[in-house]
């Protein structure tokens with residue numbers, strides 16, 4: 001099978017032919033339909049994952065069809081369409097695992113970082129950590145829902161978004177666009193924060209009632225003028241500073257959640273935070289039940305990302321462009 005392997009930090013992916021692996025106890029072999037290219041894949045190659053186990057096959061936005069099952073697997077059967085995500089395995093017996101919050105397991109294992117992922121024609125995955133794809137969901141467009149979608153959806157949920165929330169999304173491309181559409185579909189009122197007014201039309205088309213351009217106004221002040229502030233602010237840009245600049249735009253008891261961040265520290269204005277019990281949170285994708293809910297909600301509301309499909313041989317080119325900050329629509333590797 002054609003496979004792309006991350007061999008070391010700062011090295012391009014190596015394309016090679018490998019034997020199709022055999023599923024072991026509790027595992028399934030999945031013939032991959034599509035694998036989205038996530039910013040985390042670039043972080044891996046740039047050495048930002050000290051836990052990485054090189055050589056490793058990257059990719060954790062996977063959809064495919066079960067081709068074989070290992071011993072002890074009663075579900076999924078051969079032929080079932082599934083998705084696989086960032087969380088690839090966990091200990092299954094700690095307090096978090098038994099509560100269904102496997103994403104918080106101290107022993108969790110990450111697909112495409114320590115376990116081989118989806119930059120290959122086949123992958124062996126843990127049966128308990130794959131998600132059934134709802135019928136009617138396009139398996140290629142659904143691939144990024146397994147990370148970008150899951151992270152956006154679950155961040156909104158963990159931050160306590162309800163039908164009466166005011167949600168501000170910083171950056172409305174990619175993950176941000178999904179977050180805007182999820183928040184609107186959850187019944188929340190939505191504001192989008194962008195650098196210039198260029199994205200305003202698209203934001204309003206997705207259902208945002210307000211657009212704040214940071215080149216014209218202070219985003220925290222503009223949010224406070226929005227009926228007292230946002231209950232949830234979701235940062236979908238790769239800038240921690242952009243998130244810090246909005247914190248005092250939260251309404252009391254509000255939560256800033258960062259889906260995107262860089263190596264800059266988050267600046268916390270402690271006095272307004274204590275007076276108003278403000279929260280700041282980073283959310284690492286989600287547990288298996290969150291992935292199921294993300295797919296079900298996306299299917300029910302017709303929320304799918306915009307994407308460009310590419311071949312595995314183009315993965316290095318896409319990752320290079322991403323490193324230079326020139327990424328457009330989500331790129332999805334597809335296999336025949």
Ligand SMILES: [Zn+2]
Pocket residue numbers: 090091092093094095096097102105106107
């Ligand atoms: Zn555990």
Ligand SMILES: [Zn+2]
Pocket residue numbers: 038039040060086147148
């Ligand atoms: Zn990801």
